[in-house]
Amino acid sequence: MKAMQLSAPGGLDHLHLTTLPAAAAPQAGEIQVRIHASSLNYHDLLVATLPNATADGRIPMADGAGVVTAVGAGVTEFAVGDAVVSTFFPQWQAGKRMPSNFQRVPGDGVDGFARECVTLPATAFTHAPQGWSHAEAATLTTAGLTAWRALVVDGRLQAGDTVLVLGTGGVSIFALQMAKSMGARVIATTSSATKAERLKALGADVVINYQTTPEWGNAVLAATAGRGADIVVEVGGPGTLAQSIRACAVGGHIALIGVLTGFAGSIPSAEMMTKQQTLQGLIVGSREHQQDMVRALEQFTWRPVIDRSYPLEQLADAFRHQHSGQHFGKICIEY
Numbered sequence: 001m002k003a004m005q006l007s008a009p010g011g012l013d014h015l016h017l018t019t020l021p022a023a024a025a026p027q028a029g030e031i032q033v034r035i036h037a038s039s040l041n042y043h044d045l046l047v048a049t050l051p052n053a054t055a056d057g058r059i060p061m062a063d064g065a066g067v068v069t070a071v072g073a074g075v076t077e078f079a080v081g082d083a084v085v086s087t088f089f090p091q092w093q094a095g096k097r098m099p100s101n102f103q104r105v106p107g108d109g110v111d112g113f114a115r116e117c118v119t120l121p122a123t124a125f126t127h128a129p130q131g132w133s134h135a136e137a138a139t140l141t142t143a144g145l146t147a148w149r150a151l152v153v154d155g156r157l158q159a160g161d162t163v164l165v166l167g168t169g170g171v172s173i174f175a176l177q178m179a180k181s182m183g184a185r186v187i188a189t190t191s192s193a194t195k196a197e198r199l200k201a202l203g204a205d206v207v208i209n210y211q212t213t214p215e216w217g218n219a220v221l222a223a224t225a226g227r228g229a230d231i232v233v234e235v236g237g238p239g240t241l242a243q244s245i246r247a248c249a250v251g252g253h254i255a256l257i258g259v260l261t262g263f264a265g266s267i268p269s270a271e272m273m274t275k276q277q278t279l280q281g282l283i284v285g286s287r288e289h290q291q292d293m294v295r296a297l298e299q300f301t302w303r304p305v306i307d308r309s310y311p312l313e314q315l316a317d318a319f320r321h322q323h324s325g326q327h328f329g330k331i332c333i334e335y
Helices: 042-049 134-138 140-154 170-181 193-201 216-223 241-247 269-274 287-297 312-324
Strands: 002-006 015-019 030-039 065-071 083-086 117-121 125-127 162-166 185-190 206-209 229-234 248-256 278-281 306-311 330-334
Touching (some): 002 312, 030 134, 140 248, 312 330
Parallel strands (some): 185 206, 248 278
Antiparallel strands (some): 002 015, 030 065, 083 125
């Protein structure tokens, strides 16, 4: 089977196409899946580009969607022909005992889904939403579930809430679409007039250009009659967190997801304290969260926004497009 591997010391020039032995027949409790799509996330980009971020010869990509081609003894949840999508933390099935590292995350601590076929425990997958393409389903493993957990599991989104999303990456677009589907008002930030129009077309009620309005936290307050956003989907990190705290309502929830602006920085803790906000870090979610999300998504009519798809052998080019920041929504690999 075809696969992409990352050679030490890493970097996009060290991604290469190779041929590996066919996936093994599934044993008890396992399924074999023909992978047809993956999608790119910031986590995947860091693994591929940071020096020695993973083992030599690692197969990258945390997201994988495809079709079950064989099932092992004792597997009753899946049958041959089922469309499935991978889970980010295969070991985190449910509950509050969540992982705090990436040692068993596909494409990082173990081999990922930039290959044509895998044999893994059945519990490493869930069903894909009915009627979704493989590329659409592949966007759920990381970005989709992160947005779902931020809004529904941790943020306890209610109809009528105001949600603030930052930028036009995969998590932010998912959060916009989910929040609107559940009756929320959505405010979005961007730096592009063209992207602003696309955000409005997806249902954003207010769009703020953070280049022309660097104090966009105050603009969010102005757009909400001084109240602020009930939930902030914070993907920027230290470079945007102060503005997110300013934009967030008294008693509001900030879901700290991303580190796009760096890994450390100062926090205006006094403002956060006086506004009695909740700041909660999160990394994707459990298999149970994903199953709940899939059931919900099957009730909605919208689909994930896919910016562009590449063939497997052009994975490095896909990462370069991601790094440019020109994309709107998700970038996928189809094979």
